[in-house]
Amino acid sequence: MSDQTNNGKNTNENQNGQGFDAVKEFCQKNILYIAGAVVVVLLLIILINVMGGKGDEKPQEGTEALLEETEAPEDYSQDAYPLINELINNYYKAYAKGNTKKIAKLADPVSDAEKSYISEFSKYVKKYKNISCYTKKGMDDSSYIVSVYMEIKFKDIKTTAPGLETFYVRTREDGSFYIDNLYGLFNSKMDEFEVDENVIAFIENFSQQEDVVALQTEIQQKYEAALASDEDLKTFIETTIPNDITVWASEQAAAAKKAEEEQLAAEEAAKKAAEEEAAKKAEEEKKAAELASAVTVYATDKVNVRAEASETAEVLGQLEPGTKTTRLEDKDGWSRIDYSNGTQGYVKSEYLSTEAPAATSEPEAEQPSASAGGALQEGAVITIQQSVNIRKSMGEDAEKIATAFAGEKVTVIMSYAEGWTKVTYGDKTGFIKTELLQ
DSSP, X not given: OTTSSOOXXXXXXXXXXXXXXXXXXXXXXXXXXXXXXXXXXXXXXXXXXXXXXXXXXXXXXXXXXXXXXXXXXXXXXXXXXXXHHHHHHHHHHHHHHTOHHHHHHHEEOOOHHHHHHHHHHTTTEEEEEEEEEEEEEOSSTTEEEEEEEEXXXXXTOSSOEEEEEEEEEEEOTTSOEEEEGGGSTTTTTOSSSOOOHHHHHHHHHHHTSHHHHHHHXXXXXXXXXXXXXXXXXXXXXXXXXXXXXXXHHHHHHHHHHHHHHHHHHHHHHHHHHHHHHHHHHHHHHHHHHHXXXXXXXXXXXXXXXXXXXXXXXXXEEEEOTTOEEEXXXXXXXXXXXXXXXXXXXXXXXXXXXXXXXXXXXXXXXXXXXXOTTOOOOTTOXXXXXXXXXXXXXXXXXSOEEEEEOTTOEEEEEEEETTXXXXXXXXXXXXXXXXXXXX
């Protein structure tokens, strides 16, 4: 519709077509980024032939058969359907204001590309005047084909531009009318929507009927007279609008390209996030499986926890004698353990045991115990009176790490109420029953 400014025949295309060469070339180069309908719109926007100038063309394939089967065409009924006139008038009022939300209620479908075009084109339009509807029945009792005469009053242009546009109008279930926009100028030649070829053929047949061609010719003559009478109107239609629409099309192309790039970036980011999430989930499942088959072990001595299975690897920390931990793997003399807060480390397997010690840790607040002969003082050097076993932890069943013989010395670290004293013996640290040191 207003996807054009006026109507006419192909003879005028030669006069106005040069203004569209740059636009057409631009569209062809940027077809991937401009909605397909825009290509048609830009070429039709000020060409006079609203109906495509088909009055003297041969019928399209399939139209001849339709003509043979169809009875003599009915005559136009001018402004005979008040509700249709109301629909069309509301449509043009919304179009002049660029009110695409309102248009979307009156016509369906309205693509994003067409909404953008309406917003742009409405900048030039002050209003549509002298609207008149020439109506015939459509393919069924609930549809109509309407040729709409209008005069476009452009802003700051004195003379109005006559135009003619065809709509296919349908009836909703509630009895209200709406424009089937699949068959409007903006969408009729596009592949974006699926159309009914029978309706296309019906409209093509309609455009070649004698009274329709006569109306086209009449509006064409009015249009030519308007341009001849007003040089400002002629310049506006043939130069100003094509130039401005070329800029708009360029902006649309850039915006579409940017949107495509952003969409690709978003998809790539989503893909990466999904891959990372999958990897994280797989790692968690792996750890869960390891923990399910893990073995509880205890440190038999104070031992380093390393970042790798090597005595030269970084030391992450230490396990105290009796410390409980989880072994995930035992390989080549090293145990991989769940060290702390999910951090894994490596400990020499010889310092781990699956048997729990009698006491797994030293009491934190124990005071040295006293004996009949008095408390064993920290730092006291004791001479062994008889051979005694030195064990890794408190308990007669704890692992023996050494034997101290009579006459050898040990140094007291601390005595405990449990009847054991922690001592150093040479380069070893262990426990001896307190009574054997008195």
